[in-house]
Structures are given as C-alpha cells and as structure tokens.
Amino acid sequence: MQKNNWILPAVYLFLICLITTGLVALTFSLTREARDLQEEISANANRRLIVPQAVAFTEVQLDPGAAADGLIEAYRAIDEDGETIAWLLVAGTRGYGGQVPVMLAIDSDQKISGIKVLNNDETPGLGKKAADSSFIAQYLDQKVDRGFALADAGTNQVAIDAVVGATISSKAVNTAVTVAVDYYLEHLAEVPSHGS
Structure with a gap:
C-alpha cells in the first residue's frame, strides 16, 4: 500500500x-x-510626440515587400477637419546592438517635420547618442526628395554628421530614415490629403 x-x-x-x-x-x-x-x-501618445496637431492616426496598408526593406508601419496623421497633415512612418534597420526603429513624420511640404528614435538595444553611452536631439535634429525641415547621406554627401543629398564613436548606430538611423522616405516617395507622396 505504501x-x-x-x-x-x-x-x-x-x-x-x-x-x-x-x-x-x-x-x-x-x-x-x-x-x-x-x-x-500608448502608441498614439508616442505618435503625437511627432505630430502634436493630429487628432487621429489611421494605419496605412503596406505594400508587400515593404517589411523586407525595413518599413515597419505607416500612418496617416489627420487633423480635426479630416485632412492629412502628415504621413507617419516607422522603419528599422540593424544597428550595433540590434534593430534600431525610427519614427518620422513627413508633412504636406514633403519635409521631415518630426523624428524620434524608438526603443533599441544600442550601446548605452555611445550607440544611444544616435537618438539624441543633436543628431536627429539634422533631419528636421529637410526636403525628402534630396536623400540623406552620412558625412560626404553627394551634390544632391543632405549631409548628416554621424555621431562620433557610434558610426554603426548613425548608419542604422540614416538607413531607416532612407527606407521610410523611399516608401513615402514611391507610395504616399501622390495620395490625396483628404480621405483614406
């Protein structure tokens, strides 16, 4: 029994x-x-940091293959009149410590009106400096049709100064911005500002 x-x-x-x-x-x-x-x-609060005048964000259906290029998501930022005031795109590419996602807004003048490097695993103290306002501010108010290049830019590109000691992270941010801008120019630039 036991x-x-x-x-x-x-x-x-x-x-x-x-x-x-x-x-x-x-x-x-x-x-x-x-x-x-x-x-x-929480996501809309983050989006409003980039486009504070937006009252709503509607998700844009991405074309197949966009994710393979690094585009994560896209949104139409809408004002109180139902007009599109900006396109909000999130793209990410590989940095030193993993994926570096970047959220940016492109306004109706085809300029970058807001940008933010989202949570990532870049090296604290160096790689994280690519998220500092001193670096990302270089993209603000720049026309997106020119393109962006680190350091030695071509004659038509906007020259972006990389963060010293964080070149890989700087390249990741720049590549993510380029992915988002390329998608915008190819798929969203000619979309009417009213409606969906």
Missing part, C-alpha cells in the same frame, strides 16, 4: 497546475481587449 503513496500527491500537483494554467489563460483572454486598448493609447 508503494502507491506517491501517486496521490502527483495527481494533486497535476490538478493544481491544470487549474492554474486555465485561470491564467482565462485572465489573459478576458483582459486582451483592455490591453490592446492601452497599447493603442
């Missing part, structure tokens, strides 16, 4: 694990809508 004493605790443990797993799954399911809403509120 040989079977180990079975009952194993059954109890199994039942406890099964019930706990079920409760966690149920809680996850019941709170999904609230979590999605909170995530959307």
Whole structure:
C-alpha cells in the first residue's frame, strides 16, 4: 500500500497546475481587449510626440515587400477637419546592438517635420547618442526628395554628421530614415490629403 503513496500527491500537483494554467489563460483572454486598448493609447501618445496637431492616426496598408526593406508601419496623421497633415512612418534597420526603429513624420511640404528614435538595444553611452536631439535634429525641415547621406554627401543629398564613436548606430538611423522616405516617395507622396 505504501508503494502507491506517491501517486496521490502527483495527481494533486497535476490538478493544481491544470487549474492554474486555465485561470491564467482565462485572465489573459478576458483582459486582451483592455490591453490592446492601452497599447493603442500608448502608441498614439508616442505618435503625437511627432505630430502634436493630429487628432487621429489611421494605419496605412503596406505594400508587400515593404517589411523586407525595413518599413515597419505607416500612418496617416489627420487633423480635426479630416485632412492629412502628415504621413507617419516607422522603419528599422540593424544597428550595433540590434534593430534600431525610427519614427518620422513627413508633412504636406514633403519635409521631415518630426523624428524620434524608438526603443533599441544600442550601446548605452555611445550607440544611444544616435537618438539624441543633436543628431536627429539634422533631419528636421529637410526636403525628402534630396536623400540623406552620412558625412560626404553627394551634390544632391543632405549631409548628416554621424555621431562620433557610434558610426554603426548613425548608419542604422540614416538607413531607416532612407527606407521610410523611399516608401513615402514611391507610395504616399501622390495620395490625396483628404480621405483614406
């Protein structure tokens, strides 16, 4: 009889694990809508840092292959009259510590009106300097049809000074900006400002 004493605790443990797993799954399911809403509120707050005058953001359906080029998402920033005031694009390319996502806004004058380097794993102290305002401010108010190049720019490109000691991170930001701008010029520049 004592040989079977180990079975009952194993059954109890199994039942406890099964019930706990079920409760966690149920809680996850019941709170999904609230979590999605909170995530959307947080994302829109981040977008409003770039385009503060926007009252809404509508997601743009990306063309196939855009993700392979590094474009993550695109949004139409809409004002209170329903007009498009900017296109918000998020692109990311590989830096020293992994993916470096960059969010930028292109206004109706085809200028970069806002830019932000999003969360990344670049080296603190060096690579993270590519997110500093002194670096990213070089892109602000620049016409997007000229292109951007680090240091020695061609005659038609905007010269961007790389962060000293963070060349790889600087290149990642510049490449992400280029990916977003290229997508804008190819797919969004001629889209009417009203409607979807």
